[in-house]
Amino acid sequence: QKEVEQNSGPLSVPEGAIASLNCTYSDRVSQSFFWYRQYSGKSPELIMSIYSNGDKEDGRFTAQLNKASQYVSLLIRDSQPSDSATYLCAVGTISGNTGKLIFGQGTTLQVKP
């Protein structure tokens, strides 16, 4: 089982729709969760971070975290063609005196005009 799993997609949604991206993780003691967006040929850029159960909203983006079920999701409202990119989920875990941030393989989102 991969430590952080995402459906590779592509996920295709029409412009204006809600895109829902999901991520599951295996380590129950994970404490920090991030969503990154990566355009083709570019480096990942942070969209949101979330640390507590529940929803966190930032503009058109909402991150949802459920630690009991070990999943984190990203909702993109009013999807635009410019949202077409690969979305990476990252999960942080501290163990003893060290820690690590694990990235999923990413979900490709296509927003069709």
Place this chain on the structure above:
Amino acid sequence: KAGVTQTPRYLIKTRGQQVTLSCSPISGHRSVSWYQQTPGQGLQFLFEYFSETQRNKGNFPGRFSGRQFSNSRSEMNVSTLELGDSALYLCASSWGLTDTQYFGPGTRLTVL
């Protein structure tokens, strides 16, 4: 505040050569991570340095090595280059080991 910088941005090498890539983190960040990304692949974790110590290492051969200096700047070295080493190499910096990582623009390495 300046972002993460990586040099060089593009590099062309031939098989058997070695290469050194450089990363300057955001001021104040002590953690630097390196990733390899090839077409169709996700981010493959290479290693992470925190306060000049390698804290984590990915599953890459010993040809891949790195170090971090006292000013948190980091370098990674690849010796005896192979065609399969052609990739985008990304550096990311953060305050701590599980905090938000901010990525540099990457170095695109082509091995001929």
